[in-house]
Amino acid sequence: MSLKMIYGRGGSGKTKHIFDEIKNQMKDEKKDRIILLVPEQYSFRAEQKVLKELGQSSVFKVSVLSFNTLVKMILTTVGGATHRLISDTGKTMLMTKVMGEIKEDLTLFKSVASKPSFIEMAKNLVDEMKRYDLDFDELEIVIDETEDQELKQKFQDILRFYHAYEEEIHKGFVDQIDEVNFAIDKVNEADFLTGAEIYIDEFNDFSVVQLKFIESLMRKVKRVIITLTLDKSKVTGDVFQITKDTESQIYKLAEISGISIEKPLIIDDETPLRFQGHSELTHLESQYFTYPNEVYEEKVGAVQLYKAQNTYDEVEKLALHIKRSIREDETLRYRDLAVLCRNIDNYESILLSVFREHEIPVFLDKRRDLDASTLSQYLLGLIEICIQGFTYDALFKLLKTGLSPLSFNEVDVIENYMLANGIKAGSFGKHWVYPYPNIRDENLKVAYLEKTNIIREKIEELYSPIIKNVKEAENVEQITRLLYEHLELTGVFEKAIAIINEINDLEIAKEHEEVAKGINEIFDHLVEVLGEEKLSLDVYGDIVKQAMISLKIALIPLTLDQVILGDVTRVKSDHIKGLYILGVNDGIFPKTVSDEGLITDRDISKLKEKGLEIFIDSKTRSIYEQFLVYTAFSIPHDYIRVSYVSSDMDGRSQRPSLVIGRLKKLFPKLIEEAYQSPMDERSGTLAKVEGKKSTFNELVKEMRRNYQGEQVNPLWGEVYDWFKNDEGYQERLEISKEGLEYTNFAMNLSNSSVKALYGDELYLSVSRLERFTACPFAYYIEYGLKAKDRVMHEITAPDVGTLMHDVIDQFTEDLKGMENDTTTLDKAFIQGEVSRLVDEAIKNTNTIYNSSKRFQHMGEKVKRILNRSIETITAQISKGSFVPMFNELGFGKGEKLPALSIEIPDTGEDAFLRGRIDRIDVMEMDGKSYIRIIDYKSSAKDVSLKDVFYGLQLQLLVYLDVIMKNWDSILEGEAVPGAVLYFRMDDPMIKGSSAMTDEEIERKVLESLRLKGLLLNDARVIKSMDKDIEEYSLIIPAKLNKAGEVVSSSNRSDKNKEIILSEGEFDTLREYVRESIGVILKELFNGNISIIPYKDKEKIPCTYCTYKSICQFEPKIASNHYRSLKPVSIDDLWENMQKKKGGVFVGNPVD
Incomplete structure (x- = not known):
């Protein structure tokens, strides 16, 4: 029983030494078992290395094990493995x-x-x-x-x-830590360990339980040999503190157990074995954590640095470097390269995508998430509909996986219907009769409704039985079996396999195979661990969700020749020639250690004061992060390439890590490559010719250079010919050629197309004309192609506006019937009537307001706005002599007044305008009828003569023209324009002190909701709108000056000329608007669908346009321009309008 320690810095040859020692021992036929103990994640590569270095005979003489597999061997051999491992x-x-x-x-x-x-x-x-x-x-x-x-x-x-x-776990299970403790007690009975030699390699530290296990092994086996990355000859700060502590712990255990300690082997060659021939790597490994350090004065080649623009650029340059390295070095293989980062999750998708494009085989050394797979989402959706019923979120989580028997078309149809009508779970089981949105044809509406109900019934037949049975299940085992049987009976597993097979990607197929195994494992554990438990479905669902989050899928490389992608903590150095480290930015590499988690540094410090040192604090974790930097830098044999980004994908600036500054200090001649804009690059050389996909992408760039008249390297002509003769790329090449000439220029429609889209008779509303003037293409999409947004079960601004218009109209009509004097209405009466009318309107036309608490609140808000608006309208009317004569007066087909006919210039055809005027007030004076037109708006609006001039604001003046032309059919007498005004429907927030009186508040409200628009320059008419007017008016945007003249509220000369008009100027505007509409109609009739949105300073119609993704308008593209509206003085506006020099579709193109 002895212990031998082997020390050496990274790359010094510790692993090689133990392999040499094992190789010598294998020559002895009588030699007892040799065990190589390595971390779990390295066992596969360690087995490969043993086979490669020691030959086939090693299979029978050397066991490559992890702690867990050795524990299982002990318990299986001597007993104790009968318990269930959780x-x-x-x-x-x-x-x-x-x-x-x-x-x-x-x-x-x-x-x-x-x-x-x-x-x-x-x-x-x-x-x-x-x-x-x-x-x-x-x-x-x-x-x-x-x-x-x-x-x-x-x-x-x-x-x-x-x-x-x-207590719960030990009712029938043990975990791996329990197993280790069992094995510690059984080690002495494990005869296969007698005389064995155990080599423990690639570890930096051990848990207390692992140390106890090592102690028991040392007492049993012949020898234990442990390698540690540790410099015994120098003091280099804290970087080796972790392995120093491990050394002390092992020696302490050996001493307590009376283990013989052999003389340690210290490998301290000046040039570590791994870095021979590459002095830069030797310098990096030895000097990075040495203070003061030596500087490498020679030219640097094996250490490289790249400053990327962003993550995509970083990964793109990485892929190009790998391809070039493979091409230029015949001995280099993909398996000799590794890409490491400290935040692999941030890079995973980009790395896999770019490497696929460059045809670089890659293995992601990471345990994959299970919960994001389609199979997992289907199961979670199935459990949720068992809990919630057919709610939208639960149902479509399940259906959108594509694993249900429904087609995607069926899923889209029922989803659109449910979203439009706000279908709740309780509506399933009933025949649906809600109107189908955006379908006017009654026959088509009936057909779609029937189709939707068929799909609904299909869903119910599929899932109602499982919902019923799961709700009736008595325990976890029954619920689990029912869910599993449903997946089997409905062919979910088979469909998932079929979908994956269509992808034809071996790694993805293997991953999904592991997902299916993982779900079966979850089912097995549910039955084994909780089978007889009686849990609510909510708790059951939570357990399954959490199990999916925690379960990770581990894959092994499917081929030998692959680049390894992984976290710094998982990749080891036995075969890596070239290493790439990504994301060496501040706080990422090394990772900033935060004091988070359930146990904080404060807790650890408090416990330490009481003599308990049981948790790892953030300082120790920071030392570990520095050790990871050292470990990474000591991995490669030939070269290391470090990169960082200057900004993230959103353009936010990112700082480099301190590592970058340290590298530059160590290697003064290190050249930092940096991102170069494609606009600044010259035509690509042979270095740009890599794999098919990436070379083709480069070819397209060169084709554009050539198209734009730039000089192009002749080799790209040869590349073009090569792809032209490749059947797999011929079609793509033709599409790319067409794309070079692509512009989003929209050609005029033919006359037949105009007729087909808009009909033989052009009937339009004024708002549609204004839409056309703002951008002809947007008009074409909305009214020609009739593109619609998906209808959602929500209250939109137009819905609110329609409701408020209807209520105000009905309120006014009801008053006429009651013959009430509007000037004497009190607030209580108004509030009562508004509440009644809103409730009736909601009941009759829009039940959405009652479908949820939020929408009910919006209904109450509408009532408040209407109360305030009607109170204000009443006050405004009571202040003057103008009397409301008509509300919601329509003109056009089937209306009280005929459509406004406008001749389309140079065509001999007419177009007809239709519309509805919110309110017409009349005041009789001197035998004349003065007309005041009011238009209700739910947002602030004013008349701008500049917008009238450019054809963007026509509505009020068209309304005035309709009334003036048809006055004889309405009332007797001469009609004179008195005003055209906007009224904003609102309940404004009034700023002021709490000491304000009710009268002061009412005054503020009237001021806030003052009418805006154009007024007749006649003091008597103005006083008829506000009898209290003197120096100021709360009703209209005008006042009387000291001379008794009508001026604007601001009394600015330009504003006076813009809104205070003579009768002749009103006539001028009417005539100009008619002329402008003729121009607009001609453009429309000629099929103009140009993508030329207007621009007035910073104002553009594109801001809220829903069709931007269709037109792809981009001011930076040479052929795309706004129609700039030039500033025009009021005097020039009037002069041009009087001379009928129109501004419609006139403007300077600007970027």
Whole structure:
């Protein structure tokens, strides 16, 4: 019984030494068993290495084991392996169950006890406490005696769930730590260990339980040889502190057990074995953590540095470097390369995508998540519909996996219907009769509704039985068997396999095979661990979810020649020639250690004061991070390439790690490569010719250079010819050629297309004309192609506006019937009528307001706005002599007034405008009827002559024109325009002190909701709108100056000219608007669908446009321009409009 330690720095040859020693021992035929003990994640590669280095005969003489496999061998050989071992998944299930039972007994952790993240942390903490063989009796004494209430509460909770968990697990199971403890007691009975020699390699530290196991082995076997990465000849700071502590722990155990300690082997060659021939790597390994350090003055080749623009650039350059290295070095293979990062999750998707494009075979050395797979999502959705019924989230989590018997089309149809009508789970089981959205044809509506009900019935037939049976199940075992049988009977497993087979990717297929095994493992554990338990479906679902989160899938490489991708903690150095380290940024490599988790540094410090050193603090974890940096730098044989990003994928600046500065200090001549914009690159050389996919992508770039007239390397002509003759790329090459000439220029529609899209007779609303003027292409998509957003069960701004318009209209009509004087209405009457009318409107037209508390609240908000609006409208009317004559007066087909006919220039055809005028007030004076048109808006709106000039604001003036043209058919007498105004429907928030009187508040409200628009320049008419007007008006945007003249509220000359108009100027505007509409209609009739949105300073219609993804308008593209609206003075506006020099579709193209 002896112990031998082998020390050496990284790359010094410790592993080679023990392999040489084992090789010599194998020559002795009588030699007893040799065991090579390595960490679990390295066992596969260690077996490969043994076979390669020691030959076929090693299979019978050398056992490559991990701690767990050696424990199992001992227990299987001498007995004690009859107990049931609980997996990590099973432990998660038990912890979830335990937390559900004791949650109410917890103090500090009560609010988070059911959260998956806390359950995982609690399970890991229990494992850590067991691995470090915690003396719980001593801990309980310390906690009972402490006066620190926070510490007391925390550890009372921890001890409570620890004991509850241990009691639960030992009802029929043991975990791996328990097995190690069993094995410690049985080691002496394991005859196969007698005379054995155990080599322990690739470890840096051991848990307390592992140390006890090593101690028991040392007492049993002939020799134990342990390698440690440790420099015994120098003091180099804290970097080796972890292995120093491990050395002390092992020697202490050996001394206690009376183990003979052999002279240690210290490998301290000046040039470590791994780095021979590469002095830069030797310098990096020896000097990085040496202070003061020596500087490498020579030219640097084996250490490389790249500053990337972002993660994608970093990975793209990595792939190119790998391909070039493989091509230039005939001895180099993909298996000789490794890519490491400290945050593999952040790089995984980009790495796999880019490597696939460059045809680089890769193995991701990472345990994969189970819960994200389609099979897992189907199962979770199935459990959720058993709990919740057919709720939207549960049902479509299941259906969208593609594993149900429904087609994707059927899933889309019923999803659209449920979203549009807000279908709840309780609506299943009934025949659906809700109207189908966006379908006007009654026959088509009936057909779609029938189809939807058929799909609904299909869903019910599939899932109602399982829901019923699961709800009636008596225990976990019955629930689990029912779920499994459903998956089998509905062919879910088979369909998942079929989908994967279509992908034709061996690694993905293997991963999904492991997913299926993982789900079966979860089912098995549910039956084994919780089979007879009676749990609610909610708890059952939580347990399954948590099990899926905790269960990780481990794969082994499917081929030998693959680049290894992994975390720094998992990859070892026995065969790596070239190493790439990504993401060497501040806080990432090395990782910033935060004081987080259930046990904080404060807790550890408090316990240490009481003599308990049982947890690892953040300082120790920081030392470990530095040790990982050292470990990574000592991995490669030939070269190391370090990279970092200057910004993340969102463009936010990222700082380099301190590692970068240290490298530059160690290697003053180290050249840092940096991202170069493709715009600055010259035409690619042979270095750009790599794999098919990546070379083709480079070819496309060169084709664009050539298309743009830039000089291109002649070799790309040869590359083009090669791809032209490759059948697999011929079609892609043609598409790429077409793409070079692609622009998003929209050609005019033919006359027949215009007729087909818009009909033989052009009937339009004014708002549609304004939409066309803003952007012809958006008009074409919305009104030509009739593209619609998916209808959702929600209240939109147009819904609210329609409801408020309807209520105001009905309120006014009801008043006419009651012959009430609007000037004397009190608030109580208004509020009562508004409440009644809103409730009736909701009941008759839009039941969505009653479908949820949130929508009911919105209904109440609408009532408040309407109350305030009608009160304000009443006040505004009462202040003047104008009387409401018409509400919601329509013009067009089937309306009281005819459509407004506009001749389309140069076509001989007419178009017809339709619409509805919210309110028309009339005031009689001197035998004339003065007209005031009011348009209700749910947001702030004012008239801008500039917008009128450019055709963006036509509505009020078209309404005025309709009334003026048809006045004789409405009332007798001469009609004169008095005003065209907007009224904002709102319940404004009034700023002021609490001392404000009711009258002051009302004044503020009237001021906030003042009418806005154009007014006739006639003091008598103005006073007829506000009889109290003097220097200021709360009703209209005007006032009288000292001379009694009408001016705007601001009394600015330009504003006066813009909104205070003579009768002739009103006529000018009407005529100009008619001319402008003619121009607009001509453009529309000619099929103009140009992508030319207007731009007025910073205002553009694209901001809220839902069709941006269709037009792909991008100002940076040379052919894409806004239609810039030039600033025009008020005087010039009037001059141009009087001369009918239109501004519609006039503007400077700007980027």
